[in-house]
Structures are given as structure tokens and as C-alpha cells.
Amino acid sequence: MIKKITIIGSGNIATKLSLALKQSKLNIPQIISRNPKTGLLLSKQTESVFTNNFNNILPTDLIIICINDDHICSVIKSLPDIAMVHTSGSTDMNVFIDKKNYGVIYPIQSFNTNLDIDFQKIPICIESNNKIFGEKLINLGNQISKKVFYLNSEKRKHIHLSAVIAANFSNFCYLIAKKYLDKQNLDFDLLKPLIIETAKKAVIQNPFLSQTGPAKRGDQKIINQHLEMLNDKNYKKIYKLLSENILMEYGK
């Protein structure tokens, strides 16, 4: 059973995951990070030892690599052959190919804030190179989340792509709306109930049924009026492309 877990990284995902593990009474002997400031802070929160030396790893059952995708391969090379996973949605499991026990723990969530998050509600995708280790990872996942799935790298990548579209792109739409309102000296607060309600509706029913607006209705007059109002040529392009696709989707 996995009881002692070493965390590599001290960014948002490392922090949220460490705190969730700690809350589930798992032991984090060590935080390893290149950033001494965030690394020391996290090691204090998790009551663990901080180091930035990858050759000085304390006894552990599992290493969780919570760093940017770009650096995963180079970090793996400098690690001894201890059971290890990464937390990336888009990095293949076979980056670990030379090690004995390895896998992935990918939480389907974006971590970028100081806001509290209930890890128990976050779906976690597990993958492993062998069954026994996979069962250990699932067991660990079950301790921090109520929704644990076993999925291969390909399916995980599909989920990651759809998560980028559903979350990162929708957030960018909120940002465009905010910037437009700022310019008109109108308060973004006006849209907040609408944003929350739209997300809730898509989740309770189905985003196909939840769609509203001029493009859904095929109201070309309003679409043209909006395109004229948008001075920013990039936002105009986005408005046009998304409206064209909504018109197509609803056969207007």
C-alpha cells in the first residue's frame, strides 16, 4: 500500500494535490522543487522536508511529478527507480519506459488559484504499466476522490483536449466579455449570475438543449449589429466564427 508520497513540484497542482493527500492522512516526507520559495512554503503546509536536490530522495512509496509537461522527461532521467507517476493530461505514460513501476494520476481540473477546491468531487484518471501497481494507484485515488477511473493514455489525451475546449475556451469567452464591458464602463458583475446559470444548465441537462442567443435563433440582424459594435478585429473574428458554427449546428 502507498503510504509515503514524495511530491516533485510546488506549483498549483502540487499544492492542491499535496493538501488533498495530507487531508486523507497520507504522509508526505519530502517536497522536491527547483523553486525554493514555493517549495519551502509547500513543505511547511505539508509538514515535510524541502530539497531542490534530486539526488537526495528520502525513503518513499511513490513519487508524484507535478511539473510542466516540458520538463517531465528531463526530471525522470535524474530520478532513481522508485515507483512514480505524473499528473499531466497530455503527456504519454511511456515517458517512464525505463522504470519498473510507473503510471499517471490525472485530475480533471484546472488549478491556478488560491481558491479552495473539494478534491473529492474531481474525477481522477489513473493509468499504470502493470496491474498490481495500478491497483495501488486506484486505492490511493479512492482516498482523495469519489470519482476514480482507469483510462489509457489515448483516452486521457482526448479528455484533456475536451477539457481545454470546455474550460479554457469558455473562460476566454468570459474574459472577452469582461474586456468589452470594461471598455464601455460597465460592470462585469452584471454577467455573473448568467455565467453561473449557463454552466449549471449545461451540466444539469445538455449543452445542446441549453444553447440560446441570436445565432441559435438564426437572427442574422442581431449578429450583424453585434459585429458592427465590436471594434476589436480579433474579437470580431471570434464572434463571426463561433456564430457561423452555431448557425450550422442548429441548421439555421
Place this chain on the structure above:
Amino acid sequence: MIKKITIIGSGNIATKLSLALKQSKLNIPQIISRNPKTGLLLSKQTESVFTNNFNNILPTDLIIICINDDHICSVIKSLPDIAMVHTSGSTDMNVFIDKKNYGVIYPIQSFNTNLDIDFQKIPICIESNNKIFGEKLINLGNQISKKVFYLNSEKRKHIHLSAVIAANFSNFCYLIAKKYLDKQNLDFDLLKPLIIETAKKAVIQNPFLSQTGPAKRGDQKIINQHLEMLNDKNYKKIYKLLSENILMEYGK
């Protein structure tokens, strides 16, 4: 004071608004609608008389026109000179120009479902052609919502445009993600906590700070991988355009 309100229309906004008025103990003597099926249903819910005859209006303090933007002008022409408003985000108030007392009650929300909605939380934008009637409308607004604003047609149109971007476009992003997952035999449920959390974060802090994902990080490798994975050429175009704009926004 406005006590008796006639509703024209029996679609989603007519229904949600009528029920909110009814709940605030306002009297709805009559529902006027071209659609006898939804019109009769709504008149039962509001304990009012149904008619599809615009020449047969019972005594009333206010007519609220809750119909598609395209038909507002023609309906106004067939109405007697009773105080009246429409509920559109994008139709100018001056469509009423020949009448004595007129205005707008625009709730910033999209109504398209059978889901319950708490009208008290919906911001309502009010506009009117004279001060006395405006005060009556504000008073009415305050009875159904905690957030009532007085705004001119131009500002209301800006809000409507930003609402389309923030809500309709983000919902369409959810829909693209769902369709992509459906194709891969993966469950849309996996994204639901992420969608809710993303909306909450944008509302609690600021969508600029909430942005995450490959484009925010400037991770061109993942962006290219995703573009290859997306077979649909339209979705590819949307992914590319939004990512380019996020890259620009964050100077990557």
C-alpha cells in the same frame, strides 16, 4: 403603481417572468399569445385569461411584450396606447416612439429550459421614456429582483453583446467538448466539475487570472497535438483562433 400586468408571448421568458411576477403577488389578468398551446398552459399557471386576439385587451396597468425581436414592431402597431415595455436586450426603446408611456425591462439571463430559476438574483435593466413611468418600472423591478439598474438603450445593447459572448459562446464550447467526447465514447460527466469550477472561479476572482491551459502557458507542442487530434475542420479552426488569441492576450 403597477398592479395589473398583461403578458404578450408564452415562450420561455414570458413564462419565467410571469411566474416571478405572480410570486411577487402581482396580478396578471391576461396572457396574449399566437400560440394557443403554450398560451393556454401559461394562463393556467398564472390564473389569467388567455386570448390570441390583440384587439381584446382587458384593463391593465402595463403590457410586457416577451416575444422574438423580429416581431416586436408589428405587435406594437396593433396595440392600443397603454403603458408598455419589451424585454429584449438588443431592440432599441424607440420602437415604441408613438406611444405615451413606454420602456424596457431586460433581465440579463438566458431562458430556455424547464429548470427553476431564482429571479431575485437576475440583474434587471430598466429604461423608460419619462421619469415618472421609469420610477414605476424600477419599483416593479425591485419586487422581482434584488439587482435593478437604470440603463439607456446603448448600454443595454453593450451588455447584451457581452452576454452573448460570455454565455452563448461558452455554452457552445461545452457543446463542442461534449460532441468530441461522444465520438470517443467518453462520458461528458467527466468534465462537469471542471465546467462548474471554471465558471465559479471567473466569477469569484477575474477571468484574466483564472485562465489556464496550453495556450495560456504558450505550450505550442500541446496546441499542435490537439490540432492534429481534432478531425473536424470547423472545430480545428475554432481551436486555432481561440488559442492564437489566448497566446496574444498572455504575450506568449
